[in-house]
Amino acid sequence: MSSSKIQPAIEPAIEIDGLGFAWRPGEDVLDIAELVVARGERLFVQGRSGSGKSTLLNLIGGIVLPTRGQVRLLGTPLQALGGAARDRFRADHLGVIFQLFNLLPYLSVLENVLLPCHFSAQRRQRVLARAPSLDAEAIRLLERLELPDPELWRRSVSQLSVGQQQRVAAARALMGGPEIIIADEPTSALDAQSRDAFIELLLQECALQGTTLLFVSHDAALASHFDRTLVLEVL
Amino acid sequence: MAMWSLAVKSLKNRAGSATLTVLTIAISVMLLLGVEQVRTEARTSFANTVSGTDLIVGARTGQTQLLLYSVFHIGHASNNVGWDSYRAIAAHPQVEWTIPLLLGDSHRGFRVLGTSADFFRHYRYARARALAFSAGQPFDDLFDVVIGAQVARELNYQIGQQVVVAHGMGSTSFSRHDDKPFRIVGILAPTGTPVDRTLMVSPEAIQAIHLDFQAGVQLPGQVVSAEDARQQDLTPTQLTAFMVGLKSRRSTFALQRAINNYRKEPLQAILPGVALAELWSLMRVAEQALLVVSAAVVFSGLAGLLTVLLSGLNARRREIAILRSLGARPWQLLALLTFEAALLTLLGSALGMALLYIAIVLGQPLFEQWVGLGLEVALPSTRQWIFLALVQGAGILTGLIPGWRAYRYSLADGICIRI
Numbered sequence: 076m077s078s079s080k081i082q083p084a085i086e087p088a089i090e091i092d093g094l095g096f097a098w099r100p101g102e103d104v105l106d107i108a109e110l111v112v113a114r115g116e117r118l119f120v121q122g123r124s125g126s127g128k129s130t131l132l133n134l135i136g137g138i139v140l141p142t143r144g145q146v147r148l149l150g151t152p153l154q155a156l157g158g159a160a161r162d163r164f165r166a167d168h169l170g171v172i173f174q175l176f177n178l179l180p181y182l183s184v185l186e187n188v189l190l191p192c193h194f195s196a197q198r199r200q201r202v203l204a205r206a207p208s209l210d211a212e213a214i215r216l217l218e219r220l221e222l223p224d225p226e227l228w229r230r231s232v233s234q235l236s237v238g239q240q241q242r243v244a245a246a247r248a249l250m251g252g253p254e255i256i257i258a259d260e261p262t263s264a265l266d267a268q269s270r271d272a273f274i275e276l277l278l279q280e281c282a283l284q285g286t287t288l289l290f291v292s293h294d295a296a297l298a299s300h301f302d303r304t305l306v307l308e309v310l
Numbered sequence: 311m312a313m314w315s316l317a318v319k320s321l322k323n324r325a326g327s328a329t330l331t332v333l334t335i336a337i338s339v340m341l342l343l344g345v346e347q348v349r350t351e352a353r354t355s356f357a358n359t360v361s362g363t364d365l366i367v368g369a370r371t372g373q374t375q376l377l378l379y380s381v382f383h384i385g386h387a388s389n390n391v392g393w394d395s396y397r398a399i400a401a402h403p404q405v406e407w408t409i410p411l412l413l414g415d416s417h418r419g420f421r422v423l424g425t426s427a428d429f430f431r432h433y434r435y436a437r438a439r440a441l442a443f444s445a446g447q448p449f450d451d452l453f454d455v456v457i458g459a460q461v462a463r464e465l466n467y468q469i470g471q472q473v474v475v476a477h478g479m480g481s482t483s484f485s486r487h488d489d490k491p492f493r494i495v496g497i498l499a500p501t502g503t504p505v506d507r508t509l510m511v512s513p514e515a516i517q518a519i520h521l522d523f524q525a526g527v528q529l530p531g532q533v534v535s536a537e538d539a540r541q542q543d544l545t546p547t548q549l550t551a552f553m554v555g556l557k558s559r560r561s562t563f564a565l566q567r568a569i570n571n572y573r574k575e576p577l578q579a580i581l582p583g584v585a586l587a588e589l590w591s592l593m594r595v596a597e598q599a600l601l602v603v604s605a606a607v608v609f610s611g612l613a614g615l616l617t618v619l620l621s622g623l624n625a626r627r628r629e630i631a632i633l634r635s636l637g638a639r640p641w642q643l644l645a646l647l648t649f650e651a652a653l654l655t656l657l658g659s660a661l662g663m664a665l666l667y668i669a670i671v672l673g674q675p676l677f678e679q680w681v682g683l684g685l686e687v688a689l690p691s692t693r694q695w696i697f698l699a700l701v702q703g704a705g706i707l708t709g710l711i712p713g714w715r716a717y718r719y720s721l722a723d724g725i726c727i728r729i
Binding site: 158159162165193194 | 316319320322323324628629631632633634635636637638639640721724725
């Protein structure tokens with residue numbers, strides 16, 4: 076990204092300013108006056124369905140542009156980028172974990188973790204700067220997320236439990252050290268025990284890499300794991 | 311590029327439905343190319359039913375009618391040609407050879423043709439192929455008969471067997487020339503022409519079996535035995551038509567005009583190639599209908615492709631959102647789906663061609679024997695290449711439909727999966 080001047084020490088990870096979004100004029104689904112998330116901060120976004128969670132994630136992901144206000148990631152205003160540049164920005168700097176079904180069913184576990192490096196040269200280079208190979212880094216992440224079995228890495232993802240699948244998804248989101256990870260209800264399909272284990276593992280690894288985490292959930296009980304909570308209200 | 315290998319892996323994961331889709335397209339492509347090949351071959355074979363003959367001469371009728379009864383043995387001549395006229399034209403300095411054709415009798419539904427030994431020497435079909443004997447030789451004795459391949463096969467006749475010729479057509483004719491049986495001396499190899507369905511005897515034999523006939527009826531009390539017939543002058547008085555081979559092609563039109571203006575009786579000379587082309591043009595409708603049907607089969611094949619891709623698309627909405635979250639562009643998702651359709655179509659076309667070649671190799675002997683068409687394994691013709699290109703183009707266009715929907719999903723869902 077030659078056009079965006081990233082100055083890690085100074086710029087916050089996410090800056091939101093007077094943000095509003097409406098599918099139709101006058102029907103706002105989202106309204107955030109100001110939000111600044113620092114580098115390495117772990118933010119819990121709590122909101123019921125219909126509170127505009129998906130819209131917020133799509134705005135931060137650069138899929139849609141705000142109706143008013145602006146979103147800056149790592150100092151780069153997303154509106155200033157064209158569609159292709161926003162897609163590349165997302166590939167380079169964002170990791171995403173979904174609620175369920177994060178993995179491509181026709182790829183093995185390892186191939187799924189390696190996917191971000193197919194789409195982003197920057198993430199590929201970042202991996203190779205500190206690890207001997209892409210595979211080695213993927214394996215390191217899988218082991219960190221307590222999936223140490225080499226036999227499992229070659230397996231089809233459909234043979235994994237939901238908890239295992241979410242940990243593979245976390246490994247994929249962390250692959251290549253993106254600055255920001257957004258997680259959309261990643262624990263809603265997990266039981267309480269594996270939910271807490273998953274959050275702890277994710278938080279540990281984010282702390283290790285200095286990653287900013289935006290964790291979205293409807294479940295207020297999870298807020299205690301995080302530095303700060305943003306509550307989205309239904310408008 | 312990563313997207314292409316993803317498309318291939320994704321297809322491999324859905325190998326079952328992908329294989330069925332490829333098979334559907336393959337069968338439709340095989341049918342399309344096969345129909346085209348048979349059509350071309352049939353046209354060539356038809357156009358070559360007679361080759362090497364410069365003129366066909368008969369009593370004055372229509373060009374097509376003369377061709378139909380003299381070559382295809384369909385219908386009857388309304389008038390005959392006098393033997394004197396035939397001899398006079400045969401003696402023309404430009405004429406190299408002639409083949410007399412005497413029709414009107416039959417054997418169990420197959421036409422009997424009275425003709426000279428020149429028939430076996432000069433008659434050409436396909437690309438200048440001469441008649442060949444699969445057994446025996448040309449007729450020599452008065453009551454010898456040579457039979458076509460199909461006659462031999464259907465009636466299970468062997469060399470040396472005796473056959474009786476009936477007067478007129480139809481297998482249930484009442485007046486049979488059963489006092490003068492013929493002996494089979496030769497069986498011709500298959501040609502894919504009407505010759506296969508014909509029994510050939512000498513013109514004199516035709517005359518001999520009709521000695522005691524007048525106006526198509528056997529005269530009571532005037533039976534001429536086979537032995538008596540041999541003693542008589544058996545030069546025919548009339549013939550149905552005759553084929554003419556010229557020393558030089560250049561004199562064709564001059565001789566045609568001379569024959570058409572023949573003074574002693576009204577005659578007509580036709581150019582077989584021209585008449586065949588005219589006749590074939592009558593069959594164009596059938597030819598086109600065949601093509602339309604096979605095009606419809608291709609259409610249904612592509613409709614199957616569309617169904618498979620579209621029905622699978624809803625389940626792949628998650629896949630689309632995942633790829634989108636990884637930075638895939640909307641047009642890349644459109645390309646992904648379209649590429650899949652293109653790949654399936656390409657595989658289908660390749661398999662279809664392979665199936666066609668296998669079918670030709672396996673079915674060739676049967677095809678040659680039953681239909682008389684010599685299909686060969688050859689590189690696709692220009693028209694077949696055009697068909698393949700059209701199928702591929704249609705496959706890509708078909709793929710644009712699910713591709714477009716994937717594009718729309720990627721914009722609407724973004725990186726949030728709707729479950």
